[in-house]
Amino acid sequence: MRIGIAGAGVAGLTVAWLLDGTHESVVLETREDLGGNLRSHRITDDHGITRTVDLGVREVSLEAFELFARLARGLGLTDADWDDRPVTHTVRRAGEEHPLYCGSLTWTAEQGEAARTVDLFTRAAADWAEKDLRWSVPLHDVVEPLPVSTEAKRDIIYALPAALWGCEVTEAAALSARAVGAVFASDAPAGQVPTAQTLRNGMQDVARRLAAGLRTTELRPRAALRRIRRVGERWEMTDCHGLAHHVDAIVLAVPADVVTDALQPLADTEPVRRALSAYHYENLRHGLHLDPCYL
Template sequence: MRVGIAGAGAAGLATAWLLDGVHDTLVLEAREDIGGNLRSVHLPGAAGTPTALDLGVQEVPGDGVTARLAEALGLDGTQWDEVPAGRTVVRDGPRAARATDGRPPAPCRATEDAAGEAAELLAAHAAAWQRDELAWTVPLATLVEPWDLPRHVKDAGVYALPASVFGCTLQDARRLSARAVGMFYADPGDGADARTYRLRGGMQALAWQLARRCRSVQLLPGTSLRRIRRTAGRLEMIDAHGARHAVDAVVLALPAEAARCVLGSLGGAGRVRALLTAYTYHDLVYGVHGDPCYLPAGREHWSPSTVTVHGPWAETTAWQRRPEGDLFVSQLTHRDTLPRSVLASTAFRTLQPTPEMLSAQAELLSLQGDGGVYFAGHVATRSDDLDSVLASAADVARRLAPRSPRPAHLLRPTGKETP
């Protein structure tokens, strides 16, 4: 059969690779680049060797779906670096009276020492939510507000964490799904390996390797999908250039907004389009810079990850040490001041895991494959992490090619699955 895939992010490319050699496959991608949320930049390093920094996905577990896929693609353990652990939460207070060196005055920045204990409490409860199979539709505030913690500690130690991940306000973080938030912060348990890793050449190398290994796949970057229609008993994908591609099945590895748009001309897709309206997104801007403008004044308080609470927002900074000088990857979306020099930047649309979205998603997944239309990527996952996104691709590939060994290899149990 012929399968058309819209989106050359991690999910779309993984689906294509999993079907490679089994079905005739076409991949359309709106951007000129591939990888979706796998976005790496390479800056000059020591002795001319470039340093890779990730503005999208920055780390993954060492024993999950991503690691299995990388190994199958020839990216073995020697190409991974362990990501240092550690997080500091700081709160920006009033700004200094006068500016220095012509720049806006720096805020008075205080370390939230109690935030660490609150984060540990969240980790313990999140593990229990998974173990007890808490409903995905329970809001975070329903479970956190009864905790005997001061308001500023709940904000800095609990709500600031998902607010920084999903680009929402501290207030909006309360309305997110507790179970979905907990997936990112649950205590893995005694003896579990909680270490995370990144590819030395950048996480986008995974996308490039997938594309290289798709030997019989037709990949068309710079070619977005405009609409899908049914004609002569088959599906037809019409791209931005007006070309028509007849296929037997379509895999939408797209944001919900884009998926809803392309389904507008497809008869019988009304319910699916209605469900996709429950998906909401926030914009997130990331930038690479060399000055530690968002970190505490004392270097002894620096951590690999810093969450800065300022006003209603919480934003992160990741610190990467280099012999030739430190570099930082920061969220810049709502900052009052920007770094002296932004070396590279990019923007993302980040899905909000609300109870309403997760309820709609459950129904959407019950319609998976109806009329030959499938969904892969974050639209089809409860947790928008790379392992889950790739698992969604493997699930779709298994439906389309049930005898192929590749999906089964990626989906073999690890003991960490959630219902």
């Protein structure tokens, strides 16, 4: 079977890596660089020291992301390649000098309502998983009954997932409580700061290792997917150069708006396209301190 994969981010490359050897694949990618949001840059700081800076994915939890940890081991990454770093959260109200909360989800030096709210929130989140809460229940339904003030709910409980999901604090109330809980219920014992891992050589190393292991996969950077068409029993993927790739199955590992456009000519894809069109993208601008203290 020949598989057509659109997108050479970690999703597309991992599919290619898993299929490699048993199937032939072709991967179409818009950019020159592989890795998508695995995007590492080598920069030289003000002291002349060269470092790797990750602009996209920076940290993962090898403990919580079991599948990713297995993938990393399969790619030959060992403990020596990873650095541990503490996961902490700082919550600030605009215009106020001191943060409202500063600490991990299981440990803080802070006292008072903010700390009590975080504690209540993370314990409630663990309970949602324990009780197998339906994924469709919105955060609002399980947060509103919690015995903390309206301000604490807004400034802490809704603000934390809003920052992560990139939505307004008011919109966070509609997020799936179970999905939010999966992120904010920490397994770390109370009093200990949980850790996440960063890759010394930068996260893009994962993409490089995936690509290096490919034998029966054709990688096509600078070849954006433009159109998909059914041709008899097979599919035709046309890239931005007008080149047609004929495949038996397609994997779309590209942003939702790209999928929506690509599926446009295909019958019976309207419900999928409608669902995907709900995703909106914002441009992100990176600022980088070259002062090692802030880097």
